[in-house]
Amino acid sequence: MTDQLTDEEKQILLHLAREAMDNKVRGMKLPALDLNSLTPRLCENGASFVTLTINDELRGCIGALEAYQPLAEDVREHAIAAALEDPRFRPVVESELNRIRLEVSRLTAPRLLEYSSSDDLLQKLNPHVDGVILKDGRRRATFLPQVWEKIPNPSDFLNHLCGKMGARASLWRDAKLQVYVYQVEEFHEVKK
Numbered sequence: 421m422t423d424q425l426t427d428e429e430k431q432i433l434l435h436l437a438r439e440a441m442d443n444k445v446r447g448m449k450l451p452a453l454d455l456n457s458l459t460p461r462l463c464e465n466g467a468s469f470v471t472l473t474i475n476d477e478l479r480g481c482i483g484a485l486e487a488y489q490p491l492a493e494d495v496r497e498h499a500i501a502a503a504l505e506d507p508r509f510r511p512v513v514e515s516e517l518n519r520i521r522l523e524v525s526r527l528t529a530p531r532l533l534e535y536s537s538s539d540d541l542l543q544k545l546n547p548h549v550d551g552v553i554l555k556d557g558r559r560r561a562t563f564l565p566q567v568w569e570k571i572p573n574p575s576d577f578l579n580h581l582c583g584k585m586g587a588r589a590s591l592w593r594d595a596k597l598q599v600y601v602y603q604v605e606e607f608h609e610v611k612k
Contacts, residue, residue, distance in 0.1 A: 425526065429459055430607040436492055437470055437499035437522050438609070444500045445512050458492055466491025469564055469604075470498040471523040472512070479520060480506040485530055485553060485562060485602070495524055523608035525564055527551065530600035538593040542574045545601070554581050555598035561585035565604055 425433070436453070443450050455463045468491060469483025480502035484494060499522065503512040512520065530553055535541040545552065548569070553562040561584040563577065571577045579589035591597065 423461070424605060425461060425607075426459075429462055430524075432458065432462060433468075433492065433495045433524050434522060434607065434609055437495050437524060440496040441472075441499040441503045441512070441520075441522070442517055445503055445517060446514055450496070450500075453490075453493055453496065455490060455492070462492045463490045465489060466494055467527040467529075468494045468498055469525040469527070470495060470502045471525065471564075471566075472502050473521050473523070474516065474519045479516070480509050480512065481564075482506055483525065483527070485527065487529070491526065521609050523566075523606060525566070525604040525606045528603045530602040533599040533601050535599065541578075541592065541599060545574050545577075547572060547574060547577070549603060550601040551604055552577070552581060553598075553600040553602070554578070554585055554592065555600070556585065556587060556591065556595065559585045559587060564606075566606060 440450055465487035467484045467487040469481060471478070472480040482501040482505060483498045487494070489497070503520075505511075533541070533544055535544055549565060551562060551565045553560060561581055563571075563581050563584070568577065571580055578592045582589050582591045585591075
């Protein structure tokens with residue numbers, strides 16, 4: 421990613437994510453977002469994922485693959501959704517807020533990865549760099565680049581991603597799927 425955020429912009433986004441999550445979990449109204457007080461980069465349309473962890477264990481993760489709203493608003497929306505709407509987890513409760521660590525991933529635009537065979541696909545992936553989107557008809561799933569830390573083997577990575585999509589693990593070997601890759605700029609709150 422060539423257009424990096426400044427440290428100050430990262431801190432603003434982490435603050436906005438924390439404020440949005442804390443307020444919604446506590447049932448409080450979300451303050452209006454004053455785009456005029458933010459840098460142009462935070463006001464440009466941007467795609468993000470917000471990941472919540474407790475003791476390095478996933479507690480929620482939701483985001484968008486394509487930019488459709490100002491980055492600052494996107495981060496706020498996904499912080500709330502990760503806390504309250506991730507179907508894999510029960511909603512976050514107030515007693516968990518102080519233990520949650522927020523991570524924001526700002527995504528580049530996905531690009532189609534052309535490949536000729538499953539072996540070619542494995543060769544073209546960049547582990548620990550590429551986020552991957554698999555599409556098969558109406559089904560689709562993604563793993564952020566950070567998932568490579570837990571699943572470093574490319575074959576296993578694609579197997580798990582097919583499973584996340586609701587398909588059999590070997591589908592990527594047997595069928596020609598649409599594969600997209602993207603990169604992220606990832607930053608997180610300091611551990612408490």
